[in-house]
Structures are given as structure tokens and as C-alpha cells.
Amino acid sequence: MTISEDTFLKNMGIRIRQLREKKEFSQEYLANICDIPKNQIGRIERAEINTTIKTIVKIANALEIEPKELFNFKS
Template identity: 35%
Template sequence: MKKLDSKRQILFGKNLLRIRNEKGLSQDEVAARCRVTKGSLSVIENGGRNFSFTTLLALAKALEVQPKELLDLDFDLN
């Protein structure tokens, strides 16, 4: 299950990065808006960290998107 979770984290990170780039925001800007470190944001974007629901909501608010947009991933649920 760990490998599958890692793949999901990578997909989430890529989606987060795509949305951040579409919004024209730097990691510094998003990190400051959601009160995480730039390093933590980088790790999330690279799929290296599982994070809390609170962080998901903060990221969505920082990017001015609905949380479901961050979770709009195409992966197998099994």
C-alpha cells in the first residue's frame, strides 16, 4: 500500500505544481499564504510528504481554488 500511496502523493504534487504555475505564483508566495515553509511546499509538490487535511484546505485557499480541484487526480483507487 505504501508504494500506491507514494504514487498518489506524486500525482497530487504534480497537480499542485500545475495549478500554482497556472496562477503565476512562486513557491514563496504560496508557502507564505498557507503558512508552511517553502521547503515543505517543495516536498509536497515532489510527492514526498503525506500532509493533513488542514494543509490541503490552506493550499486551496492560498491558490484560490476549491479543494476538489487539487484532488482532481486520475488514479486507481485500489
């Protein structure tokens, strides 16, 4: 089974938003914990950018999950 890069980024963004909202974190709060610009969280969630692995790890750590959980979605 294959998945397009755009679909993967969109699904990952949706997953990050779901996990962030489950923790009741605002985009700004998550960005502060991760030490990244607030608009970057929004751009990741909207699949506007292809973020780095370092940022993925920062987000996972802030959400207190394993990085692989950010990729736990149906394509």
C-alpha cells in the same frame, strides 16, 4: 480501481505544481500565503511528505479553488 499511496501523493504534488504555476505563484509566495515553510511546498510537490488535510485546505484556499480540485487527476 486502486491506486497506491505513493502514486496518489505524486499525482497530487504534480497537480498542486500545475495549479500554482497557472497562478504564476512561486513556491515561496504560496508558502507565505499558507503560512507554512517554503520547503514544505516543494516537499509536497515532490511527494516527499504526506501532508495534513489542514495544509491541503490552506493550499486550496490560497489557490482560490475547492480542495477537491487538488485531487482532480488521472491515476
